[in-house]
Every structure is written in structure tokens, then in C-alpha cells.
Amino acid sequence: MINFDNVTKVYPSQNRPALQHVNVGIEKGEFLFLVGPSGSGKSTFLRLILKEERPSQGHVHVAGKDLSRLSNWKVPHLRRRIGCVFQDFRLLPNKNVFENVAFALEVIGKPRRFIGKVVPEVIDLVGLEGKAHRMPDELSGGEQQRVAIARAFVNRPMILLADEPTGNIDPATSIGIMKVLDRINRTGTTVVMATHDAAIVDAFRKRVVELEDGRVVRDQSRGVYGQAY
Amino acid sequence: MRVQFVMQEIWIGLRRNLTMTISLVITVAIAMALFGTGLLLRQQVAASKDYWYDKIEVSIFLCAKTSSNANCQKQDVTDQQRSEIKAQLEKMPQVSNVQYENKQQAFARFKDRFAGSPGFVQSTREGDIPDSFRVKLKNPEEYKPVAQAMLGHPGVDTVINEQEILKKFFKILNGLQAAALGIALIQVIASVLLVGNTVRLSAFNRRRETGIMRLVGASNTYIQLPFILEGAIAGLIGGVFASVLLVLSKKLLIDRLAGTVQLVSQLGWFQVIMVIIVSICFGVLLCAASSFLTLRRYLKI
Numbered sequence: 001m002i003n004f005d006n007v008t009k010v011y012p013s014q015n016r017p018a019l020q021h022v023n024v025g026i027e028k029g030e031f032l033f034l035v036g037p038s039g040s041g042k043s044t045f046l047r048l049i050l051k052e053e054r055p056s057q058g059h060v061h062v063a064g065k066d067l068s069r070l071s072n073w074k075v076p077h078l079r080r081r082i083g084c085v086f087q088d089f090r091l092l093p094n095k096n097v098f099e100n101v102a103f104a105l106e107v108i109g110k111p112r113r114f115i116g117k118v119v120p121e122v123i124d125l126v127g128l129e130g131k132a133h134r135m136p137d138e139l140s141g142g143e144q145q146r147v148a149i150a151r152a153f154v155n156r157p158m159i160l161l162a163d164e165p166t167g168n169i170d171p172a173t174s175i176g177i178m179k180v181l182d183r184i185n186r187t188g189t190t191v192v193m194a195t196h197d198a199a200i201v202d203a204f205r206k207r208v209v210e211l212e213d214g215r216v217v218r219d220q221s222r223g224v225y226g227q228a229y
Numbered sequence: 230m231r232v233q234f235v236m237q238e239i240w241i242g243l244r245r246n247l248t249m250t251i252s253l254v255i256t257v258a259i260a261m262a263l264f265g266t267g268l269l270l271r272q273q274v275a276a277s278k279d280y281w282y283d284k285i286e287v288s289i290f291l292c293a294k295t296s297s298n299a300n301c302q303k304q305d306v307t308d309q310q311r312s313e314i315k316a317q318l319e320k321m322p323q324v325s326n327v328q329y330e331n332k333q334q335a336f337a338r339f340k341d342r343f344a345g346s347p348g349f350v351q352s353t354r355e356g357d358i359p360d361s362f363r364v365k366l367k368n369p370e371e372y373k374p375v376a377q378a379m380l381g382h383p384g385v386d387t388v389i390n391e392q393e394i395l396k397k398f399f400k401i402l403n404g405l406q407a408a409a410l411g412i413a414l415i416q417v418i419a420s421v422l423l424v425g426n427t428v429r430l431s432a433f434n435r436r437r438e439t440g441i442m443r444l445v446g447a448s449n450t451y452i453q454l455p456f457i458l459e460g461a462i463a464g465l466i467g468g469v470f471a472s473v474l475l476v477l478s479k480k481l482l483i484d485r486l487a488g489t490v491q492l493v494s495q496l497g498w499f500q501v502i503m504v505i506i507v508s509i510c511f512g513v514l515l516c517a518a519s520s521f522l523t524l525r526r527y528l529k530i
Binding site: 050073076077078079080081082083084090092103104106107108109111112151152155 | 231234437438440441442443444445446447448449451452
């Protein structure tokens with residue numbers, strides 16, 4: 001589903017590469033934790049999948065397509081098949097829950113009838129039944145993150161990228177968020193989650209890829225956050 | 230593409246920086262009104278040139294006893310000189326038509342033309358206006374060789390070219406036209422910069438929305454269209470104001486002037502409407518193009 005083939009990324013303003021010779025393959029339906037300290041290249045890894053950045057060397061393949069050969073006008077179509085969740089939720093403060101989720105479909109031109117059917121389903125799926133008409137500032141952090149997940153998932157992407165989704169949320173609420181991500185993963189969606197949260201990684205026992213200074217230092221199925229050996 | 234959604238985005242954008250939008254509309258309106266005025270003046274110049282050049286004559290006044298010209302030696306022109314002049318004029322390739330006008334005819338025409346000011350007519354007697362040849366040229370610009378050939382000729386007093394008089398009039402019109410287009414150009418530059426600023430502000434105001442649109446895979450057109458249309462609509466409103474100004478100036482200025490001054494071949498409504506259409510299209514395209522160019526710098530796709 002996602003393939004990093006000897007990828008190196010150097011940002012123009014920095015000497016030290018953000019990623020160095022990274023080789024990672026992610027299968028369809030997999031759940032992967034991307035761990036490592038700040039500045040280890042986790043965000044760059046996710047941005048490369050979205051083609052927000054292009055690798056300085058090597059190739060990134062998503063769904064069988066080489067992103068370096070993907071022309072710019074096709075990038076939006078790539079992104080429609082990838083959902084994104086962030087630490088800071090990125091909700092629109094002047095729209096309610098329903099409108100925030102519907103926005104993702106409106107801007108890709110989906111018909112109103114379709115939106116009216118699909119959005120409530122997803123709102124239920126993330127556990128926000130009955131809160132469709134709340135505004136973001138009336139919701140707790142955990143609930144806001146659920147809205148963000150609903151928005152990322154409403155178009156049924158093949159891949160869900162989550163950049164520190166529990167970074168702003170207390171541990172008890174984080175478990176709930178993880179359950180939602182797990183539920184999404186069970187529908188066949190590949191989930192890549194960058195995180196600092198050792199407790200969560202240890203509890204879920206999924207594949208773990210650890211980055212350090214832009215290098216993959218560990219790639220372990222059913223791994224834990226810290227060094228297991 | 231959902232029209233309603235795009236419209237809603239445009240409305241939000243225009244409303245959020247209302248003051249910028251208003252200043253943009255005013256600038257575009259002034260720019261387009263001046264641009265339109267320039268175009269109208271150009272047509273006026275062309276039309277009056279056509280009209281006047283058809284009527285322009287070179288008058289060759291012949292010697293009379295009263296003439297102060299030393300060439301004439303205080304004598305009337307002789308019949309032989311008269312026929313020589315006529316023959317030579319008719320031979321010249323630039324000349325299309327020669328007409329002789331004697332003192333009586335000239336005085337009659339003078340009385341007729343200045344019938345409105347009787348004092349002026351009364352102080353003039355028959356014979357004050359000498360005999361003349363009234364020469365029509367094929368091309369009014371080519372009067373020089375004719376004038377030169379005639380001036381030294383025995384029996385010729387003076388040569389008067391009516392074009393010289395009209396030239397001043399056209400110079401004024403041309404100057405007005407250049408001024409209008411020059412100021413219009415400055416205003417156009419101002420409006421391009423204002424569109425740029427407005428779109429930049431708008432893009433900054435909506436960076437959350439556009440960021441999310443990018444993430445969920447909205448196409449570039451979908452992201453950019455509201456901004457471009459925002460510029461285009463501001464341009465359109467400015468253009469509409471400009472056309473109101475143009476219509477007013479046609480009604481209050483040109484039509485009123487036409488009553489007092491003999492502004493022959495004045496502009497009809499057809500020309501005004503054509504100019505309005507051109508100005509509005511120009512304004513809309515200008516604004517849309519400058520928002521598009523600004524977006525490429527400030528809205529990463």
C-alpha cells in the first residue's frame with residue numbers, strides 16, 4: 001500500500017537530512033506506529049506520503065503509484081484517498097460538527113444527498129451520536145479529535161495518517177480515540193500513526209517503526225515503545 | 230462542482246474584508262470610467278476627423294486693390310492671371326475640385342454664415358472679401374505643395390488652409406484622450422495591486438479552510454475559484470459603477486455640449502454601450518487575472 005524505497009529528504013535550509021535512506025513497506029490494512037523523538041523525521045515521513053514534500057532521493061509509492069511520477073493536478077485525487085488527523089484537530093470554529101465533517105465532502109463536489117446520508121453515519125461511528133449540531137468550542141478535546149477523525153474518514157480513504165492524534169488529550173480519553181482508530185483499521189483502512197505516547201504503543205502491540213535522526217533504527221511487528229531488546 | 234457552495238465561499242470572502250472590497254470597487258470604477266472616456270474620445274476624434282476632412286478647403290485669395298500684399302502692387306487680379314491660376318490648380322495631382330468664388334458670392338456666403346450677428350455683417354461691405362479659389366484636396370494632409378506653388382504666383386494674395394484651424398481643436402481632443410488613458414493606466418496599476426492585496430488578505434483569512442481543502446483533496450480549481458471569482462465580482466461591480474458614470478457623462482456632458490457647441494458627428498448610444506461592454510469585460514478580466522497571479526504566490530497547492 002505504501003512503499004518507501006531508499007528515501008532521503010533534505011530540506012533546503014538544513015544541512016542534516018530529515019530522512020536518510022529509509023526503506024519501509026506498509027501492507028494494506030496494516031496498523032503502524034511511527035515512533036521517535038521530536039525532529040526524528042516522523043512528520044516528514046507522513047508529508048511525503050501526501051506528496052506535500054518530494055523526496056530528495058529515492059521513491060515513495062502509494063497504492064502502486066510512484067509519487068514522483070504523479071503530475072501535480074492528480075495530487076488532489078491522491079489526497080482524497082488518504083485521510084489526515086493532527087494533534088491540533090484543525091476544525092473550522094464557525095461550523096458545527098456536521099458542517100465540519102460535511103465540508104470535506106462539499107469541497108470535493110459530492111452531491112448534497114450523499115452528504116446527508118454519509119455524514120451522520122460517520123458521526124455515529126466515531127461515537128458522537130447526538131452531537132452533530134454542537135460547535136467545536138462546546139466539545140472536549142477528545143470529542144474534537146473524534147470530529148477530526150470523522151472528517152478524515154468520511155470519504156472512506158484507503159489510508160489514514162495520524163500525526164500525534166493523542167498529543168493534546170489526557171490518557172483516559174486517548175484510549176477512546178485509539179479505539180476509534182482501531183475500529184477504522186478493522187474496516188480495512190491502513191493506519192499510520194506517529195506518536196510519542198508510550199503507553200498507547202505498549203498497550204496496542206502493533207507494528208512499530210522507530211526513527212532516529214531520520215534513520216529507521218527499528219521495525220518490529222507487535223512492538224512496544226521503548227527498546228524491547 | 231457545487232455552485233451554491235462556491236457562491237457561499239465568495240460571499241464570506243467579500244464580506245470578511247469589506248473595506249478592501251469597497252476600495253477595490255471604487256478604484257476599478259474610476260479606472261474603467263477613465264478607460265471608457267479615453268475610448269470615447271478616440272472615437273470622437275476619429276469621427277470628427279472624418280466629418281471635417283470632407284469639408285476642409287484650401288482658400289486661395291486673389292489680389293485686390295485693397296490688398297496690403299506687396300505682390301499685388303495695389304492692383305486687381307487680371308483675367309489672364311485668374312485663368313492661369315485655375316489651369317495650374319486643375320493640373321495638380323493633389324487637387325480634387327476647384328471652385329471659383331467672386332466677391333458677390335463670397336459676401337453672400339459670409340452674410341449667410343454670420344446671420345446670427347448682424348453687427349458683424351453690417352460693418353462689412355461687399356468687396357471686402359476678395360475673389361478666391363476654393364480648392365478641395367484629395368487628401369487634406371497634402372496641402373503644402375499646393376500652398377507653396379500658389380503663394381508666389383502673380384495675382385495670388387494669400388493661401389489659407391482651414392486644416393490649420395482644426396488642428397488646434399484636434400490637439401485638444403487628443404490631449405484629453407491621452408490624459409484620460411494615462412490616468413486610467415495609473416488606476417489600472419493601482420487596482421491590480423489592490424486586487425493582489427485583497428486576495429492575499431482573503432487567502433490569509435481563510436487559511437484554515439484552504440488548508441483543510443488541500444488536505445481532503447479538493448481540486449486546485451475548487452480552492453482557487455472562490456478567490457478568482459471574488460476578484461472578478463469586485464471588478465464587475467466596479468465596471469457597473471463605471472458604466473453609470475459613462476452614461477451620466479454622455480447624458481450630462483456630451484449631449485448638453487452638443488446643444489451649445491457645434492460638435493458635429495457626436496457619439497451615439499451605440500458607441501457608448503460598446504465602450505461600456507469593453508470596459509466591463511476589461512475590468513473583470515483584469516481583476517480575475519491579477520487574483521489568479523496573486524494566488525499562485527500566496528496559496529500553495
